[in-house]
Amino acid sequence: MENFFRYVKPKIKEATLYYTSLVENMKVLIATEKPFAKVAVDGIREVVEQAGYELLLLEKYASKQQLLDAVAEVDALIVRSDNIDTEVFQAAKNLKIVVRAGAGYDNIDLAAATQHEVVVMNTPGQNANAVAELAMGLMVMAVRNLYNGTSGIELKGKKLGIHAYGNVGRNVARIAKGFGMDIYAYDAYCPDEKMLQEGVQPLHSAQELYSTCDIVSLHIPATPQTKNSINQSLLNLMPQGAILINTARKEVINEEELILFMQERKDFKYMTDVMPAADKKMNELFEGRYFATPKKMGAQTAEANINAGIAAAKQIVDFFQNGNTQFQLNK
Numbered sequence: 001m002e003n004f005f006r007y008v009k010p011k012i013k014e015a016t017l018y019y020t021s022l023v024e025n026m027k028v029l030i031a032t033e034k035p036f037a038k039v040a041v042d043g044i045r046e047v048v049e050q051a052g053y054e055l056l057l058l059e060k061y062a063s064k065q066q067l068l069d070a071v072a073e074v075d076a077l078i079v080r081s082d083n084i085d086t087e088v089f090q091a092a093k094n095l096k097i098v099v100r101a102g103a104g105y106d107n108i109d110l111a112a113a114t115q116h117e118v119v120v121m122n123t124p125g126q127n128a129n130a131v132a133e134l135a136m137g138l139m140v141m142a143v144r145n146l147y148n149g150t151s152g153i154e155l156k157g158k159k160l161g162i163h164a165y166g167n168v169g170r171n172v173a174r175i176a177k178g179f180g181m182d183i184y185a186y187d188a189y190c191p192d193e194k195m196l197q198e199g200v201q202p203l204h205s206a207q208e209l210y211s212t213c214d215i216v217s218l219h220i221p222a223t224p225q226t227k228n229s230i231n232q233s234l235l236n237l238m239p240q241g242a243i244l245i246n247t248a249r250k251e252v253i254n255e256e257e258l259i260l261f262m263q264e265r266k267d268f269k270y271m272t273d274v275m276p277a278a279d280k281k282m283n284e285l286f287e288g289r290y291f292a293t294p295k296k297m298g299a300q301t302a303e304a305n306i307n308a309g310i311a312a313a314k315q316i317v318d319f320f321q322n323g324n325t326q327f328q329l330n331k
Helices: 038-050 064-070 086-091 110-115 128-143 167-178 192-197 206-212 255-264 279-285 302-322
Strands: 003-008 016-021 027-032 054-059 076-079 097-100 119-122 159-163 182-186 215-218 243-246 269-272 290-292
Touching: 027 038, 027 064, 027 302, 038 054, 038 302, 054 064, 064 086, 076 302, 086 110, 097 302, 110 119, 119 302, 128 167, 128 215, 128 243, 128 269, 128 290, 128 302, 159 167, 159 206, 167 182, 182 206, 255 279, 279 290
Parallel strands: 027 054, 027 076, 076 097, 097 119, 159 182, 159 215, 215 243, 243 269, 269 290
Antiparallel strands: 003 016
């Protein structure tokens, strides 16, 4: 294949197709401080090389300079939770597209990407089951008192609130039904009819969700509107013995107020896949009521690695060959 279409967006809003040649010179870089599983890398390589592109690999890099050097001549970039900021875009003179292998994308500076005429995508839904299973695992761990040998309680019949009913939230609901839980959800962007069709009771404010449910599973993104939004006044609405599960982002939690709240409410448990800045202090203060994974583990399964990585590679190929921007974030 000697020729192909390259797809760029000079101002991101208006797509332009233009003709170029020498497809074998196209370079796709996987840059992951936290690497993909080997089987995922193999799958990505197969997709990329079948398209006639070259795959480059930067794993477990120890400095930002290594990343800046690696992106200098690449056309496409696949990342996980790696920070891609203005400095990276400035160093990547040929870069046309960045794909975040996963759903969350607050690690990528969308404004800087737009300024440098780079399209940014994510791979929504590819990690959803993995994250949902971890959320349920944290729930079981919480109701069994962190497996400390004492008598706990069961999930059956408990009221579960899902805060944001997206891909992960829907998978949490699906799994929780098997535990016999009563499921509620709040999502301002999801129609009531969709929730009801899936056996979930819609609620219409965060306050209503937190005051109704024994356990809340948190799935909101980190945005200017949601940062620090899970605060003392909201948590105070939760019933006695309540549990908060966070497999979303640490930025949405007001840590200072959470600590004050847990000092007052000795019945409350917090389980998180995103370690707080105050982790050491919280471990000391709230033994038996607090747990954080040592690093973000939600998407750390072989299946999620494979699904998200290969989806990212396929989106890059589809972007260059067909101009497909279905999952573009910086529109």
